[in-house]
Amino acid sequence: MSDPRISDSTSAGEGSTQPAWERPRVLLRRMRSSCATEKVWKWSIPAWSGRLPDGRPYNSCPSAGECRKMCYARAGMFMIPSVLRAHQRNLQYARDEPDAWQAQMIKELQLPRFRPVFDMPTHVRVHDSGDWYSDDYLSRWLEIMRSAPDVVFYNYSKEVDRLKRIAQPDPPQNFIWRYSYGGLQDELIEPHDLHADVFPDEASLAAAGYVSQTPSDLLAAYGPEKLGLAANNLPGQKRKQGDKSFRALQRAANARAASRRYPRRGPASHRPESR
Numbered sequence: 244m245s246d247p248r249i250s251d252s253t254s255a256g257e258g259s260t261q262p263a264w265e266r267p268r269v270l271l272r273r274m275r276s277s278c279a280t281e282k283v284w285k286w287s288i289p290a291w292s293g294r295l296p297d298g299r300p301y302n303s304c305p306s307a308g309e310c311r312k313m314c315y316a317r318a319g320m321f322m323i324p325s326v327l328r329a330h331q332r333n334l335q336y337a338r339d340e341p342d343a344w345q346a347q348m349i350k351e352l353q354l355p356r357f358r359p360v361f362d363m364p365t366h367v368r369v370h371d372s373g374d375w376y377s378d379d380y381l382s383r384w385l386e387i388m389r390s391a392p393d394v395v396f397y398n399y400s401k402e403v404d405r406l407k408r409i410a411q412p413d414p415p416q417n418f419i420w421r422y423s424y425g426g427l428q429d430e431l432i433e434p435h436d437l438h439a440d441v442f443p444d445e446a447s448l449a450a451a452g453y454v455s456q457t458p459s460d461l462l463a464a465y466g467p468e469k470l471g472l473a474a475n476n477l478p479g480q481k482r483k484q485g486d487k488s489f490r491a492l493q494r495a496a497n498a499r500a501a502s503r504r505y506p507r508r509g510p511a512s513h514r515p516e517s518r
């Protein structure tokens with residue numbers, strides 16, 4: 244539903260106190276990939292929580308857990324004001340004008356640049372930051388994917404319950420998703436699910452029996468069940484992560500939360516006798 248506080252750039256009158264609302268003209272951007280032959284595009288919304296320029300709060304990663312403390316998308320390039328603003332504008336559009344956003348996305352995917360080249364499909368990574376923030380948003384994306392059967396869509400997500408409820412029963416044939424550890428729903432990830440974990444470095448990833456995603460982002464779609472990512476070279480984040488994987492950090496956080504909820508009592512023999 245559109246928010247009346249957001250003014251259209253064409254209607255924001257002179258002297259208006261509201262910032263002009265400018266819809267993004269292009270929704271999908273080319274992704275810088277480690278492999279030049281891959282045609283990969285991306286859809287970005289901001290990571291975790293913040294405020295839109297008009298002051299409204301958002302949380303685009305509602306199931307983020309420990310990952311948010313070391314999130315690669317809350318540092319570096321992603322925090323350059325123009326980049327963050329562009330991602331916020333994408334979120335604002337999808338959230339406030341979902342019908343117009345969805346129609347524009349479907350139309351954009353019909354452009355020649357999304358057609359297969361020599362039988363190689365074009366890929367779209369949905370979210371290089373952010374996540375499925377609502378049921379409606381995910382359902383709309385599933386419709387978008389069905390409208391572009393020649394394009395392959397892939398995604399990492401911590402919204403395990405939402406994907407299992409909404410996407411898994413009848414997934415579009417061109418959608419591959421992978422759960423990633425470090426979120427509040429880690430315990431819903433089953434052993435056979437495609438999943439990813441973030442490790443301090445390549446050596447610890449290999450030692451844990453994971454295959455590295457470093458050679459190609461498309462391993463998210465086509466890689467084995469256990470895909471590992473080496474932490475980005477962001478000193479603050481690396482310090483917080485220490486020598487643990489995101490999965491291990493989330494497990495430890497869950498255990499701490501459980502012990503706060505259910506404090507351990509001493510052995511029964513030390514308790515005063517009940518009458």
Ligand code: SF4
Pocket residue numbers: 290291303304306307308310311313314315316317371372373374401
């Ligand atoms: S879910 Fe992903 S984008 Fe969101 S806070 Fe966690 S690591 Fe960052």
